[in-house]
Amino acid sequence: MKHLAEYRDADTARRLAAEIRRVATRPWALMEVCGGQTHSIIRNGVDQLLPPEVELIHGPGCPVCVTPLETIDRALGIAATPGVIFCSFGDMLRVPGSRDNLLAVKARGADVRVVYSPLDAVTLARTHSDREVVFLAIGFETTAPANAMAVKLARQQGLANFSLLVSHVLVPPAIEAIMRSPGNRVNAFLAAGHVCSVMGTWQYPPLAARFRVPIVVTGFEPLDLLEGIRRAVVQLEAGRHDVENAYARVVTELGNEAAQRVIAEVFAPVDRAWRGIGVIPASGWRLADAYRDFDAELRFAVGDVTAVESPLCRSGDVLKGTLKPNQCPAFGRECTPRTPLGATMVSSEGACAAYYHAGRRVEPATAGATHASS
């Protein structure tokens, strides 16, 4: 924790914020890609330290939020199947499907369990050989290596009762989709540090060059975020559009090559629907053909489940960065963490939930003008 305290120092934060104020002369919109970054920004109030020129737009990088409704409904269908032990990370349990969520299915008797690692689900499959054990494998590139390892391990151990419901999504195609979208306002990206710790930074220079957009790999602590913002603003003011690594204590150019090899073996690219946004070409991973026997969608014949979103929910606009959560007409009215219409209000990393929990329904009375929430 000493290590963390270094990146939360108030004096350094003030110095970095002053530097950003000094450098910024024109309005700039920066998108932090990752939901973990959004959470840290709101929780620590990083945006309150920024000058009015610098606006933060919250990106689509919450895996819980962008998991399509169909996948949730398939998960609910599989979880309710007798004999199934359905394993998931904790924050998927409250995400609403068309009618229900996993907590409700659990309350009606389904065996739904929170695990901290897909490897825990493999262990469950080994110790419950008479049950089907299914793991809900969602997430960006960050969670993919462990999910891939779980499948490899299950095959090594000959576990025929283990499968994955896969809905992996990828950052670079999302950046491309945002830059191509008609209403795009993003001038620079804070790339997700944890994704880059796995994948490296080598995927980003072509994107930065093609869209002439600075991409700064950024961490999650307040000082990491301020430093990432500072570097992005410096680039914008200088008219540069480079890939910079502001999270070098974790991220290298090549990334974790062993993890990338396992991913390449177990997963294959696929067009993926993003909740609220739509299908983005080659923006996800499915199980590779050699591992299709571990695919829960095939095993449980839920591939044709379709679903309809609430017409009130505008989480797609929030995820694309064209709408602030508290600008949505349903925010805090029809849609609250207790009655979420979309996943962005459910996940602790979701932008709507982050705004709601930080009380951004109203201006913090003791804070100064916080343009990002106005």
Add this chain to the structure above:
Amino acid sequence: MPRPDPPDVSRFTCPAPLADDPHIVLGHGGGGTLSRELIEHVFLPAFTNPLLAGLGDSTVVDLAADLAGGGRLVLSTDSYVVRPLFFPGGSIGDLAVNGTVNDLAMSGGRPRYLTAGFIVEEGLPIGTLAEVAARMGRAAAAAGVMIVTGDTKVVERGHGDGVYINTAGVGIVPPGITIGPEAVRPGDVVLASGTVGDHGMAIMSVREGLSFEAEIASDTAPLHGLVAAMLAACPAIRLLRDPTRGGVATSLGEIAAATGLGIEIDERAVPIRPAVAAACEILGLDPLQVANEGKLLAVVPGGAAAAILAAMRGHEHGRDAVAIGRVVDGHPRRVVMRTRIGATRIVPMPLGEQLPRIC
């Protein structure tokens, strides 16, 4: 030659074996011979006291001396469901005593008597129940309260988590003590009696099989002694809360709602053990929303804060006491936290159970 010390018979347990099975069966809750045996072999040895020994349907206690001069009765009840039954730093037995003792203490009460109701799951080893009862007995003795009447029911296997316990408590509020939200004023100071989040993270680390470098132990403890020391330093304490389920965030939110005033706290002032902070970081939990079982929050007049803090620090359960914030008339009914980097955010009350995050 010196005479040997007289034998200590207070912990005597009857060595005669219980009939048949060393596990709880439905008959143990049936009121017949098995029930009687369970009381005599498990509960009486653990809760030894003259009032219980009568084994009537109820127990008569004499509070005339306590109530003379304007003392008032304070009553509370709470039910305890926790898995696992034993965890680092405590057990369901400790919680069942200390939890109700603390509820009484938050009104300024001196706890006197407890009742205990057990709902036991068929198949629980009797040894486990005896250990739970023994822990309750020790906690009661440490807190200076008597468990004076009780009840046991047995439910079918699969219908309970081993054992659920309900305790109700009776205490005495001394004359002249009025603790309640109506007394709170802007300018009052908010004190915390020590580190937050210990109990919840201790439970989570054993329940989920997570091991951290340093073991995290529950803080379960009776707080009425601490409260008495605080009241001795300043009888005008405004409000006391023990931040159990929902943690400090919930208690502060309730205080703000009950008083109609705002509360401002400083993130850097809130004491959190490094191991608890690290575990919360790993699991994506907010330590302010994690349960405590041996801590209190106090709202006190600004002018008396230093004296009360000194009294708290002189007590074994208040050594790490600090001021964490103050009551303000801005932002009514809201709790606002000044963050580590000098910004502000509103502290929300948690919706329900906290769920660990994906990454």
